[in-house]
Amino acid sequence: MPDAADPAAAPVILSARNLRRVFRLGDSRVEALRGVSLDVRRGDFVAIVGPSGSGKSTLLHVLGLIDSPTGGSVAVRGEPSHHLGPERRAGLRLRWLGFVFQSFNLLHLLTARQNVEIALRLAGAPRKQRRRRAEQLLRRVGLGARMGHRPAQLSGGERQRVAIARALANDPAVLLADEPTGNLDSKTGAGIVDLLAELNRAGQTVVMVTHNLDVARRAGRLLHMRDGRLGDAPHDSQDA
Amino acid sequence: MFGVTLAQLLHKKLRSLLTVLGFGFCVNLYIVVTTVMRFITEDLDLQVERFRGLLLVQSRGPEGATGMEWPPISSAIAEADARRVIATPRVHAAESTPVVFAGLAPPPFPTAPPEALIVGLDCGREAAFLGGASALLGANRLLPGDRQDQALLGVLAARHFAPHASATAEVPSPVGPIALAAVGSRISIRGHDFQVLGILEPETNQLLRSCVVMPLPAAQRVMRQAGTVSAILLTPESTRDIVPVKRAVEDAHPELMVVTEQQLAENAGKLLDRVTQLFNVVRWTSVSVAALLITIVMFVAVLERTRELGTLRAIGAPARSIFAMVMGESLLISGAGAAMGVPISRIVIRRALGPDAAGIRSRRIEALAIALLTGFGVVASVLPALRAVRVDPIVALHYE
Numbered sequence: 001m002p003d004a005a006d007p008a009a010a011p012v013i014l015s016a017r018n019l020r021r022v023f024r025l026g027d028s029r030v031e032a033l034r035g036v037s038l039d040v041r042r043g044d045f046v047a048i049v050g051p052s053g054s055g056k057s058t059l060l061h062v063l064g065l066i067d068s069p070t071g072g073s074v075a076v077r078g079e080p081s082h083h084l085g086p087e088r089r090a091g092l093r094l095r096w097l098g099f100v101f102q103s104f105n106l107l108h109l110l111t112a113r114q115n116v117e118i119a120l121r122l123a124g125a126p127r128k129q130r131r132r133r134a135e136q137l138l139r140r141v142g143l144g145a146r147m148g149h150r151p152a153q154l155s156g157g158e159r160q161r162v163a164i165a166r167a168l169a170n171d172p173a174v175l176l177a178d179e180p181t182g183n184l185d186s187k188t189g190a191g192i193v194d195l196l197a198e199l200n201r202a203g204q205t206v207v208m209v210t211h212n213l214d215v216a217r218r219a220g221r222l223l224h225m226r227d228g229r230l231g232d233a234p235h236d237s238q239d240a
Numbered sequence: 241m242f243g244v245t246l247a248q249l250l251h252k253k254l255r256s257l258l259t260v261l262g263f264g265f266c267v268n269l270y271i272v273v274t275t276v277m278r279f280i281t282e283d284l285d286l287q288v289e290r291f292r293g294l295l296l297v298q299s300r301g302p303e304g305a306t307g308m309e310w311p312p313i314s315s316a317i318a319e320a321d322a323r324r325v326i327a328t329p330r331v332h333a334a335e336s337t338p339v340v341f342a343g344l345a346p347p348p349f350p351t352a353p354p355e356a357l358i359v360g361l362d363c364g365r366e367a368a369f370l371g372g373a374s375a376l377l378g379a380n381r382l383l384p385g386d387r388q389d390q391a392l393l394g395v396l397a398a399r400h401f402a403p404h405a406s407a408t409a410e411v412p413s414p415v416g417p418i419a420l421a422a423v424g425s426r427i428s429i430r431g432h433d434f435q436v437l438g439i440l441e442p443e444t445n446q447l448l449r450s451c452v453v454m455p456l457p458a459a460q461r462v463m464r465q466a467g468t469v470s471a472i473l474l475t476p477e478s479t480r481d482i483v484p485v486k487r488a489v490e491d492a493h494p495e496l497m498v499v500t501e502q503q504l505a506e507n508a509g510k511l512l513d514r515v516t517q518l519f520n521v522v523r524w525t526s527v528s529v530a531a532l533l534i535t536i537v538m539f540v541a542v543l544e545r546t547r548e549l550g551t552l553r554a555i556g557a558p559a560r561s562i563f564a565m566v567m568g569e570s571l572l573i574s575g576a577g578a579a580m581g582v583p584i585s586r587i588v589i590r591r592a593l594g595p596d597a598a599g600i601r602s603r604r605i606e607a608l609a610i611a612l613l614t615g616f617g618v619v620a621s622v623l624p625a626l627r628a629v630r631v632d633p634i635v636a637l638h639y640e
Contacts, residue, residue, distance in 0.1 A: 066554050066633045087559055090633075094556025105551040109247035121241065122557050166555070 013077050013096075013173045013205060014040040014063060020071035021058050021228075032058040033069065034228035040174060045200040046207045047216035050225030056209045057178055059225065063207065064097050064176045065089045077173055094123055098167030102179035104159040106151040112138055112162045113147040119169035137165040141195060157188035164195060168204070175199065177208040181215050193218050241565040248541065249572060256573065259537045263577025263617065264584060266530035270523055270609045271585035272592070275602060277519045279593065280352070284508040286445035288501065290371055293479060296499040297325055297472035297489060310507065311341040311353055311447065315470050319460075321493060322472045328488050330481040331474050337365040338469035340459035344429065344452065345400055348593065356397040357450045358429070360459020361473075366392070368473040370440070373448055377409065378423035378438030382455060391434040392453040393421060395442040401427040405436070413442075430462050474498075530577070530613045531620035534570055538624035542566060546631055554633035563625045570621035574614040581613075582606050 021033035032055040040046055040063075050056045061067035063074055065081055073082040076096050081089060093099075106115045116134035125133065138147050141161040151159050160180060167175055177196065181189030193215050200206050200220070210216050224231050249256045287310075298315035309315070322338035325331075339361050343354030361369055363382045370392075374380055382390055393401065398420035402408045405421035421427050421436050428434070434454065442449055460466050476485045486498040499507070542549070549562060585606070 061634060064554075090553065090556050090558055092556075093554070094558070097556070099555055101551075101554075105547070105554070107244065107247075107548055107551070109251050110244065114243060118241075118244065118552075119555055122552070122555070122561055170556075 010041040018072040047219030055228040056225040096173040098172035100177040102182040264580035266526040267581025268585040269526040295474040335475035337362040341470040388458040394449040531616040534617040535620040549631040566625035574617035578610040
């Protein structure tokens with residue numbers, strides 16, 4: 001639960017220090033992150049906004065240990081990750097980080113329940129526990145009646161809810177959402193943000209990347225990304 | 241992850257089915273070829289065993305010169321010479337006979353004698369060729385005297401003549417009831433009429449299963465080779481007489497060669513070596529094709545699923561889970577292929593070898609084929625599985 005009395009007293013569970021990420025595209029060199037530092041505390045709902053190409057998705061990937069920074073370091077629950085191999089990083093992702101992607105990235109041959117179960121299966125949960133937990137999470141995201149449906153049989157909003165349920169499967173320390181409303185209409189997108197906000201109120205730490213300022217404003221903490229640099233953004237900004 | 245694997249296989253039904261069929265065909269081929277190889281080896285051993293202690297005299301013709309032709313159909317010896325050879329000292333004349341060998345039907349498989357093989361010999365001396373073979377139906381010996389229209393049939397020959405026999409009898413066999421020329425029925429061999437006196441017990445060897453035993457003059461008449469025989473079966477009086485008899489015959493008849501049991505075994509071994517080489521090529525080709533098939537199919541599957549694999553890696557799937565998923569799929573395909581290949585091979589063996597299929601099917605060969613091909617299939621999946629493991633999780637996001 002967030003520390004309502006003093007949010008700054010909550011422990012830091014995800015921190016980044018002086019992150020740099022350089023991509024080489026042929027002869028050209030693109031600096032996507034230029035010394036980004038960030039602390040995410042337990043119970044935070046952080047939104048990172050910025051125009052396309054500002055580096056916000058790259059930042060989320062690096063924070064989520066999917067991508068490796070060219071320089072700097074990321075620590076999950078105080079454990080630095082820069083010296084870890086791919087398997088240990090995968091282990092940290094599985095245990096402590098939950099991902100929600102813009103395109104949902106569900107396994108299209110599996111049902112909603114199986115998609116949620118797979119994260120639990122990877123973590124080694126027993127079969128009965130997997131099933132119970134998957135059903136509980138799907139009910140929580142409002143899909144109690146759609147558990148046996150495959151992604152193709154679900155609407156965009158429902159798919160994203162399944163993705164959120166999957167991300168929550170292993171009770172992650174941080175939920176990382178990359179443009180979670182990017183492929184949804186505004187009404188459905190609002191529903192997804194409502195769900196993220198509700199999860200946050202229940203204690204789930206959320207870091208969300210979006211280019212939609214209206215969506216970002218629902219977060220408790222708004223950060224602005226521009227040209228690979230991160231800064232605070234005023235809540236009354238008009239343009240992401 | 242088994243659920244994902246199964247879902248993938250079921251999703252690509254046609255491809256999965258074709259792969260399983262292809263793999264099953266390879267398993268089938270391996271089992272059939274190995275079984276036939278084993279059958280040939282055992283049968284040649286039995287044939288050699290049957291002629292233990294006997295000497296086979298044949299001409300030094302183009303084939304006879306090497307002694308590799310078995311039975312020596314192309315060998316030709318004047319009957320008068322053959323009679324003189326039988327009169328050689330230390331030869332048990334009552335158990336020795338000139339023989340006419342002549343093929344009436346092609347062999348059912350390499351190294352086998354013709355499916356119907358004329359064996360003309362002196363009446364009363366059938367034991368030189370038949371040994372102690374008993375009869376399945378009727379008699380196991382020709383009638384003494386001058387009657388020429390009599391024949392004893394091996395079970396394959398009896399089946400060969402059944403369609404044109406005056407009467408047939410059905411006998412049970414491992415491949416179901418088969419129709420044979422009945423005992424007492426009349427059959428026609430190259431325009432000559434014969435009465436079937438008996439059907440020989442099939443649990444012998446391929447030579448005896450194929451034979452059409454008849455009096456020597458009858459065989460010469462059918463083959464239009466009066467005064468000529470193919471070979472001579474000599475029974476020395478004792479095993480100590482084998483070498484002296486061989487020497488005496490070859491000294492007196494330089495145009496003839498005497499093949500001992502040991503030489504017969506050596507020739508059989510050489511024949512087997514040739515066939516084994518060919519069969520081994522087929523066997524290892526089937527293993528290679530199975531492995532290649534699995535490699536290609538799994539590579540395609542991995543490439544198709546880059547996004548899903550990337551997603552799984554992104555949400556934290558360890559490399560071993562991805563590896564196991566691909567290997568599991570390969571194992572399922574191989575297992576299903578093996579499950580399909582084994583029963584098919586049983587059908588093929590039955591159809592190819594007919595009544596000879598009795599006791600041929602070997603669970604050991606089937607188990608070996610399953611283990612070997614599945615093993616190779618799984619090993620062949622290692623590269624695609626490693627490729628799957630190397631999928632960068634960031635790839636899943638690049639698809640967006």
